Amino acid sequence: MEKRTIVAVLVFAIVAVFFFFSVFMVHPFGKPGQVNMDDHIIANTQNETGTNNAVTSVVFDYRGFDTLGEATILFAAVAGVLMIFRRVKQ
Amino acid sequence: MSGMSKIVKTAVNILFPLTMIFGLYVIAHGHLTPGGGFQGGAIVASGCAMIVVAYGSKWVFKQIKEKRLSSFESIGAVGFIAVALLGLVFSTVFFGNFLAGSSLLFGTIPATGSTGADFNTGGVLPLMNFAVGVKVIAGLFVIVLVMAYASSVKEWDT
Numbered sequence: 187m188e189k190r191t192i193v194a195v196l197v198f199a200i201v202a203v204f205f206f207f208s209v210f211m212v213h214p215f216g217k218p219g220q221v222n223m224d225d226h227i228i229a230n231t232q233n234e235t236g237t238n239n240a241v242t243s244v245v246f247d248y249r250g251f252d253t254l255g256e257a258t259i260l261f262a263a264v265a266g267v268l269m270i271f272r273r274v275k276q
Numbered sequence: 277m278s279g280m281s282k283i284v285k286t287a288v289n290i291l292f293p294l295t296m297i298f299g300l301y302v303i304a305h306g307h308l309t310p311g312g313g314f315q316g317g318a319i320v321a322s323g324c325a326m327i328v329v330a331y332g333s334k335w336v337f338k339q340i341k342e343k344r345l346s347s348f349e350s351i352g353a354v355g356f357i358a359v360a361l362l363g364l365v366f367s368t369v370f371f372g373n374f375l376a377g378s379s380l381l382f383g384t385i386p387a388t389g390s391t392g393a394d395f396n397t398g399g400v401l402p403l404m405n406f407a408v409g410v411k412v413i414a415g416l417f418v419i420v421l422v423m424a425y426a427s428s429v430k431e432w433d434t
Contacts, residue, residue: 235398236376236377236383236385237376237401239306242306242307242398242401246401246404247371247401250360253356253404261350264419267419267423268342272422
């Protein structure tokens with residue numbers, strides 16, 4: 187058997203074991219775990235950000251760095267596409 | 277005559293303004309209704325992709341160049357980061373909401389609880405929605421346009 191196949195089977199077995207155990211340790215459906223942050227956002231989003239839409243206040247205010255990362259990903263995608271598909275005539 | 281048949285072009289001519297209005301509405305009311313800059317930008321960009329499908333990418337490429345679209349995308353990114361940096365200047369932290377509670381634009385604080393929608397709320401969130409909307413519109417449209425054009429021609433300059 188090739189060395190690559192042995193390595194692939196080993197990696198697959200390790201990942202499968204971790205997935206198998208993670209299935210049993212998964213969060214129960216419909217039961218929130220830590221609710222402190224949720225309660226704070228639901229109670230204070232209208233006072234702190236002045237917005238009725240709590241989801242937008244989380245996306246753009248409480249977790250603004252996440253949106254900055256998304257914008258960076260989109261920028262990188264556009265830069266990559268333009269770099270690949272802009273062929274200059276020789 | 278490039279693009280698809282006259283039936284498709286007429287249908288797109290009818291549907292395109294409605295798509296634009298709906299997408300811009302989703303961007304403008306991002307702080308009141310579900311949606312925001314990303315979602316509305318995707319709607320507007322899909323309307324522009326509809327134009328590319330119906331009229332052909334060569335015709336669209338004659339109307340607008342990809343350099344202009346990519347500069348619009350950069351303007352959106354710079355505006356987003358500029359609003360965040362203004363939060364660092366006028367408030368205490370990066371991404372600080374310095375307009376909420378002030379008497380300036382979008383400064384009204386709604387009453388706690390279930391209230392009616394007031395457009396003049398949200399602080400910096402409408403500005404960020406607008407910047408991200410411009411960025412997503414130009415970004416997705418330039419991706420679709422350049423890919424469609426590159427698959428239709430062998431070699432192209434500029």
